[in-house]
């Protein structure tokens with residue numbers, strides 16, 4: 001099985017968590033693209049979706065799935081999204097596709113975060129994947145200096161502007177032993193919009209695509 005086959009298997013397994021006549025929270029990325037394909041097969045059973053990026057919105061609309069503004073929606077039973085890394089406590093690093101802020105906002109509204117990954121994303125300690133941090137452009141250098149004080153090596157992701165008009169710093173060489181603490185520390189730096197640690201908002205269910213099928217972790 002290729003990595004993409006495993007992503008697809010995990011994505012289709014998430015359909016089991018979609019409740020009839022509800023609005024579904026939808027993440028961003030290559031794994032979620034498979035989930036949107038899957039959602040299209042049952043589109044007549046759902047009311048629509050709330051999306052975490054312009055890219056996912058476009059794909060959802062392409063299938064004729066109605067996309068609601070989050071401000072029109074007071075509850076979501078599930079939010080389905082991928083991750084760049086996930087640890088045994090279901091803490092994640094996200095934002096490889098620069099969609100972390102909207103992902104964190106939509107997932108905050110949902111009762112359950114269903115994480116869909118292939119088995120290359122499972123790690124014991126987060127941090128081999130550089131941690132994305134979304135930053136207000138004028139604060140970029142200041143925030144980078146503060147991230148160095150926290151032990152990381154931030155690198156400006158050149159040429160990338162987020163859907164919110166901000167920039168991304170990818171922080172290398174962090175061994176993240178305490179994800180909750182680090183998430184809060186980085187969020188308290190002035191100029192940071194969001195960081196890609198999802199520890200305060202961990203996954204409730206993890207569907208892992210493997211060579212031998214999809215494993216469900218809770």
Ligand SMILES: O=C[C@H](O)[C@H](O)[C@H](O)COP(=O)(O)O
Nearest residue numbers: 029030031082095096097099
């Ligand atoms: O900003 C992007 C998101 O956080 C993605 O969920 C994450 O990067 C995983 O993406 P993929 O499913 O393409 O590996």
